[in-house]
Amino acid sequence: MEIFISVISQIGVLFSFIMIGFILCRTNLISEESSKIFSKLENMIFMPAVVINTFWSNCTVKNISEKWIFIIYSSALLAFCIAVGFIVSKFLGKTPYLKKIYRYSVSVSNFGFVGTAMVSGIYGGDSIELFDYLVFTLPLNMFTYSVGIAWLIPNNERGLSLKSFVNPIFISLFIGGILGLLSVPQIPIVSDVIKNAASCMSPIAMILTGFVIGGYNLRSLFRQWQTYAVAAIRLIALPSLFAVVLRMMNTPQEIVIAALCAHAMPLGLNTVIIPSAYGENPEAGASMALVSQLTAIFTIPVLFLIFANV
Numbered sequence: 001m002e003i004f005i006s007v008i009s010q011i012g013v014l015f016s017f018i019m020i021g022f023i024l025c026r027t028n029l030i031s032e033e034s035s036k037i038f039s040k041l042e043n044m045i046f047m048p049a050v051v052i053n054t055f056w057s058n059c060t061v062k063n064i065s066e067k068w069i070f071i072i073y074s075s076a077l078l079a080f081c082i083a084v085g086f087i088v089s090k091f092l093g094k095t096p097y098l099k100k101i102y103r104y105s106v107s108v109s110n111f112g113f114v115g116t117a118m119v120s121g122i123y124g125g126d127s128i129e130l131f132d133y134l135v136f137t138l139p140l141n142m143f144t145y146s147v148g149i150a151w152l153i154p155n156n157e158r159g160l161s162l163k164s165f166v167n168p169i170f171i172s173l174f175i176g177g178i179l180g181l182l183s184v185p186q187i188p189i190v191s192d193v194i195k196n197a198a199s200c201m202s203p204i205a206m207i208l209t210g211f212v213i214g215g216y217n218l219r220s221l222f223r224q225w226q227t228y229a230v231a232a233i234r235l236i237a238l239p240s241l242f243a244v245v246l247r248m249m250n251t252p253q254e255i256v257i258a259a260l261c262a263h264a265m266p267l268g269l270n271t272v273i274i275p276s277a278y279g280e281n282p283e284a285g286a287s288m289a290l291v292s293q294l295t296a297i298f299t300i301p302v303l304f305l306i307f308a309n310v
Contacts, residue, residue, distance in 0.1 A: 021210025048172030049197035055176025058131030117202035266292035
């Protein structure tokens with residue numbers, strides 16, 4: 001019950017920051033360009049700081065040798081989500097590009113910003129549970145920052161390349177992993193800077209979410225039926241199915257928890273940010289972000305209560 005209460009509290013904190021971002025946008029207290037600044041801070045500083053801090057503390061030879069199974073389970077669940085995404089998107093999108101938007105949204109949730117914030121808030125910023133979760137999300141990161149981003153780029157003819165994997169999050173994975181595996185002692189000033197930067201990740205990510213949503217007509221965002229179909233699949237059907245199957249297989253509880261945190265999260269902002277950057281209408285992505293964030297307030301605590309033995 002203690003973890004369940006922590007989940008409820010963390011949802012309340014995250015949603016409060018979303019409301020702050022929404023109010024900032026609607027009252028024009030900060031410029032529209034602020035979302036770009038928030039996004040860059042998240043991707044280039046705060047999220048990498050979370051990864052480095054966690055891997056530096058927990059990425060030991062002993063831990064890695066014990067956690068390889070997390071990657072196997074994660075890869076299998078991701079493959080299933082992608083298959084479902086290909087099937088479902090054929091019935092949701094009216095254009096080839098919209099089909100890719102919905103395919104991506106069914107394939108992955110916001111396991112990065114929201115998922116990491118959730119685990120960090122429940123268990124602590126340098127806990128072994130957060131390390132387990134980051135190991136579990138390695139395949140998800142590889143997919144998102146390669147195939148996933150390629151899907152979201154309009155008229156993309158280049159496909160995949162090695163450059164798709166060169167981004168701050170993957171670089172931080174290598175840095176944190178090397179520091180942890182070599183048992184490099186943490187220098188007080190350096191580690192304090194990293195930990196303080198990591199603590200900024202969750203609030204800024206949620207403020208960014210609220211700010212982006214605030215830039216759209218809410219009525220139009222609630223009118224898209226495809227959004228509710230994707231939200232039901234992403235927030236309820238897939239995580240529930242995974243939890244049931246994993247528990248029937250007597251899978252270790254920490255893997256069940258990692259799967260819930262990775263696959264029960266609301267939909268992310270890539271379907272807003274990437275189309276916007278290329279001049280496409282991001283309304284479908286904004287609709288899914290808004291509806292899924294509101295729905296997740298109820299679905300996440302319920303799923304944890306049912307499947308996480310809390």
